[in-house]
Amino acid sequence: MKARSLFIAALFAAASLAAFGKEEPSNRGLAVVPVKGAEVFKVIYKGETAGKVKLNIYNTQSQLVFTETFNGTDGFICPLNFTGLAYGDYTIELIDATGKKTEKVSFKPAVAAAKNVHISKLAKENGKYLVSVAAQGNEQISVKIYDAANNLVHSETKTVDGNFAQLYTVKNVNGALTFEVTDNAGNTKTVRF
Secondary structure, three states: OHHHHHHHHHHHHHHHHHHHOOOOOOOOOEEEEEOOOOOEEEEEEEEEEEEEEEEEEEOOOOOEEEEEEEEEEEEEEEEEEOOOOOOEEEEEEEEEOOEEEEEEEEEOOOOOOOOOEEEEEOOOOOOEEEEEEOOOOEEEEEEEEEOOOOOEEEEEEEEEEOOEEEEEEOOOOOOOOEEEEEOOOOOEEEEEO
8 A cells, every 4th residue: 555655656746747837957966075074075966967067166155165177987986185275155156057056065173082081970969960081281271161051150261280180069059060171272061950
């Protein structure tokens, strides 16, 4: 019964498409994929026939920031490194024999998590939290504590020499707490309790 219903629905959809004309043009043949943790986007293109393909990148002011032409190709994967460009939105445009295809990307700074930071709530101690940092040499760290409404409850910056640990007692705050610890390199670890 399900197969018959699906067949009828597909038949109806095909008939509707034929009756009302062709479907709207799409970006079929173009995909832009960010490479995780990098400033690189992969442009993946697949055309219907081999030919000339022009790749353009525009910034938010519609200014051309990059262009490249590929000849005699029906497909490619092209990594685009955005290092040195301003953070913001960009439009990637491909022009081939079938027309223009565009896709928008947002280039933002990667926020790295501080790997050398550990934050834990003491199980048998109400309102007590341990923050520890494994540091090499002299380092500056920032500790911020927020309440459930995201109001800053505590903020301090410490210069530590080597490993560091401190017990924080947070009283008279209802609801969840968020700890945000940032190291010298700007890496931030956020933990919500």
